[in-house]
Amino acid sequence: MKNSEQLSRLLITVGLLIVIALPFVARSVDTQDIVEVHARMAESGGWMPGTIQAQTGIPLYLRLTSDDVMHGFAIGQSDNPAVDVLPGKITEVTVAFDKPGTYTYYCTRWCGPNHWRMRGTIEVTGNEMPSSQAINPPLYIKLNLDIDTPHLASATPAVIPDAQRGAIFSALLPDSYLLPDYYLSHSPAQVYLDVQVDPALATLSNSDLWGLVAYIWQSNTTPEGLTEGQRLFAQNCAACHGETGNGDGVFSADINALAGKYPANFSDPASLLGAGPALLQGKILRGGMGTGMPSWGPIFTNQQTWDLVSYLYTFQFK
Amino acid sequence: MRSDLTRFPFVKSLLKNRWPQFLVWFVMLAGFLFAILSGFFGTPVGNRNFGIVFVWIAWWAVLILVAVPFFGRGWCSVCPIPLPGEWLQRGAIMNPPGKKPRWFNLRWPNKLRNIWLQNLTFTLVALFSSVILTTPKVTSIVLAAMLFLAIGMSIVFERRTFCRYLCPVGGFIGLYAQAAPMELRVKNKQVCLACKDKPCYNGSEAGYGCPWDVFPGGLTKNTYCGLCMECLRTCPYDNISVNTRPFSADLSKPSGRMDEAFKAFIMLGAAMIYAGVLLGPWGKIKLAAYSVGSLSWFGYTAVFLAFIFGLLPALFLGAVGIGKVLTKSTLALKQSFTAFATAIVPLGLMFWVAFSLSFVLTNAAYIFSSLSDPFGWGWDLFGTAAISWQPYLTSLLLPLQTGVLVGGLLWTARTTQKVGSKVNISPIPVIIFSTVVTLTMLGLLL
16 A cells, blocks of 8 residues: 555544544533523423522533524523523523522523523522522412402593592591502502592592502502513513503414413503402412413512512503 | 646646645545534534535535636535545545456446436425525535435445536536636547547546546536546546636537536526525515425425426527527427527526625625634634624625626627527527526516
């Protein structure tokens, strides 16, 4: 065999073996201690892996990439900001947990009609006390509210109730109406029926009384809370419920096709004014209701849920 | 008008020595394997995957904008696909041929000694192209299938039957190579006639007999010469030249073959359909082309096939027929058809150049990111991974495309005229046909 033949065979064999092996060798060195998470639309498998193990106090390095369209990544009930996960690109995030428990990570970009199914869990182990939030049953359970039955308002206003108008008569309003427990457990329609028969308010017109109801709702929230509620709504709810709460979000037709029901329409007074804050919080936390409504319990903090609830009422009150 | 490049000693030794070609092959084969790997193991996102970006954007751009128009089968001389099979067939990379064949060494069946199979393979790739061109894994499957098919065919048959009769790309490269300003020919045919052993075809100690099953002494057109340079190495009389020549030199010799005529229509029609489906604004058609196996895809397939194999050739046949009537020609319709089909070769080539310009300029930016991060694993090998997508030369694109199409039409009108005077048939109807399809293409692209 000629030297040139030997040399060319050697070059081809060694060279091509290097070409094949190099990426994998480099990758195995490169990805130690890193969890690579692939995002795909829920129809194509959702998050891979769907469960990640972590320990309290030890940083978790995540390398996120999307295999199809743009997704977002956020961990529920944590302060880590959401990041975008772009197709074919790598987004690296480092997260840390100081309390053990099961955390939910989810997609924050409206990637498709099953966007909200894109969830995964991070199981965090450690010796610290677990987060207390999961232990306390939510208010709707304590109040024994049935969140699955329709809740039509028994009374609705003729014009949009105005909290500023209500504020004019607030001096007449007995203090018991302003207690948080009262607000949380009553629907605006129930409160209207209560104030309507209250002797202290007998001189007020219907629109004044509805103004008082709006005032009670305003008194139980803060501008910051509403801003946060608006942000959460725009990011998580508007895809189905619509940016103006009309139930006509970009996925509403898909939801109807999947669940046989359109998303709730918050601009309908008969529906929203029949629901109290505890009831709405229950729906948000648990989801379901035979519709495509996801469960947000593992994702929003307690405060975030209440902020969102207060924001929902702005579709009926001004 | 012709200039023999082998008269420069440097060029000649570059072409004759096996090492320069081997080193290019080595790089090509490495890149090819890397592209296959990236499709299987890299990100499934097409525009971030080395395989998709380097095969369908970088390689295609080089092939259709430079290699084919200027070097004809130049790509075939460095293509990595037949190499493993050929080395196995020979049992050697550099060594001279052995006395006996190592494998079955069968002759390719006579009935298949045409490019109908290539017409079929190209059509198949074209029909599935919306999926192949965008899905890394499918691209890798197709590339690997070609590699293994080439290996299998090298073992069963003699020479390079895959390249010659099956390769979906090789068919149209051969067609358009006729228009290229480059050729391999013999210097003096008498020398070949007097040559007893014909080592250029049969092989010798100096090298292998023509892998493309061509006798160089009989070469009159570029179509089936793969520019592998083996005959340059084997010719004992130094009778092989590699010439530069005027564009479209081979087209003055009209083809009499129906398989070659249809290749011209397949290419012309596919370019038009691609321009409409891939670059057009019609989402439903894109979806139909992508939804392989669905009812709408079968609809798309039916239209695709009917346009390429039915409407386009039928209109062309009508034009040729009218020309025949105008000049009262007695030449058989079939011969007239195939002769004029040769004349529209430049038009098809320019259609492909115009079509490719848009997606190459639009997508070239992905070359940078996928070079640095070939698998979409977050690497940044050359610091170019973060270069974001942007289309290049957008303001030049439309004038360029228009220029290319109008140039192609003029070029075709000229070749049609030449063919017309050769066969004594009026070229006017065919020129009108070419004008109509060019205007359609212009409308689809602009």
